[in-house]
Amino acid sequence: MKSVDVVLSNKLKNGGGLKRKKYVQLYGLCAIPLLLVFVFNYIPMFGIFIAFKEYRYDLGILRSKWVGLNNFKVFMMSDDFMRITVNTIVMNFIFIIVGMVCAIILAILLFETRNRKGVKIYQTMMITPNFLSWVVAGYMVYAFLNPDYGFINKLIGLSGHEKIDWYSKPVYWPAILTICSVWKSIGMDSVIYYAALMGIDTELFEAARIDGANKRQEVLHITIPQLLPLITILGILKIGGIFRADFGLFYQTTRNVSALYSVADVMDTYIFRTMRVLGDMSISSAAGVLQSVVGFLCVVITNYIVKKIDPDRALF
């Protein structure tokens, strides 16, 4: 009896030791990654108070003077503020709507194609822009819009109209930027909708066909309603990021030409330029904090809405 007890208790003890060893190892695995996140993500969060100081390089962060909300006041009273806020929100809103509509139409077209091999090839071609950087995309835009040699101006010239100096005419750029944005993302975006379409129960379509529905009715009354939950959720989640602009799109395709700032200057380009070109750390930091806070609220609110509709899709 005694020996059994000893064996048992040894086993338990050992088990405890093994368990501890197991947890030590698991925490050990996490340690370096979590430290990196702390250094590069959390320490900068403490740096938010720079926005409440008049940052001077020679004095450093700690010894620079506190100025309260002054940086925010200066930033929000400036002409730039309205412009970049409106540009960021309006342009992102257009990108979201147009991008989603195009991606959904493309997904439906691909889905209706019975030629599965063809679908693979089309998808591969349509995804290629995703593999290119905005710098290269900027070259492509330039090849089309160069005032002297550009392909578009060449066509305009051939048709006998006057050439357009694209890089100095802001009025065209909301459309150009939208085309660029959709061009780059449509392939990848349509993949998600295509996957969802492939998941629809084929019996639904068969039933509709037996009832004598034509293709148009099938799309309107089955395909789109089946996609609607996904569309709603992805749309709301995208709205959550509406205060964050795609820096590369706005910076590279416009070649950062200041003549286009009236439509193409957004939060992210402004924050970069104010810091790196104008060297105004305080204002840039205030704009950055504002963007982070508003961006955070957008995500939290939209996530709350998503959670009400479909808890599984919520981010948290």
Add this chain to the structure above:
Amino acid sequence: MLNSKENKFAQFVLNIALIILSLLIIMPFLLLVCISFSSEKDIAVYGYGFLIKNFDLSAYKYIFRNASDIFQAYKVTAGFSFITMVLSVLLMSMVAYPLTKRELRGRQAISFYLYFTMLFSGGLVPLYILITRYLHLDDTIWVYILPGLISPWFVFMLRTFFSSLPEAILESAEIDGLDEIGIFCMMVLPLSKSVLAAVSLFVLLGQWNNWYTSMLYINNEKLLSLQYLLQKIMMNINLLQQNSGTFESSLISIKDIPTETVRMAMAVVVAGPALLVFPFFQKYFVKGITVGSVKG
């Protein structure tokens, strides 16, 4: 099928539409290629176009003869992209695996700790000051590698995949005497090759196309990334001419440099490798976004 003829016709139209759409999407890249193979004179006369009147390799010859900058940038970019890929995937797996252990204390706190960084950030200025004034990473290769090693998005993607591995296999490994690190290295990683490949490709692609880091943190010409070098050439037309001045001013007079075609040839040389390689791994990218869109 009663209306099979009609159906065939519809399919035909559909396929034609999709072919046209696909061609429209790759058309901008074709334009770059066509310009780069044109002769400079034709560009000056006819402008950019899809027709190559006189096939001309002088732009590429010029690049391969002169641009030691571009080869340096190639080396730097390939170097930091590869190092980032390996370190990033390894480190993200190291945090993703423990997150699959339900009994691990603080598991949810760690998830939240990672997740929060996706929602909120200190912004550009504090990070810039941290990197340049405190860590002194600017003008080193490490500034490309370290700040973005852990992306919560991919960590959660890895966690989702790891937790779908059959528990029985991992348990039997434990009974066979493997400890957690052993299970992670000998079982989890080898069993997860497909998702590791997907994440690796995303990281590699992101780094290959990275121009932002150079723009912010690099002054040393020898450490510029490929994309940023290309951007500099775009923003500053005279750069090519300046460079040629230092390289072989005695051989070519400045006005003979095929500026327009060389620029486009540079873009092709920079984008080409990505376009040749990544489409072959399309299935991993597709998998990546379909897995990623499902909450872990």
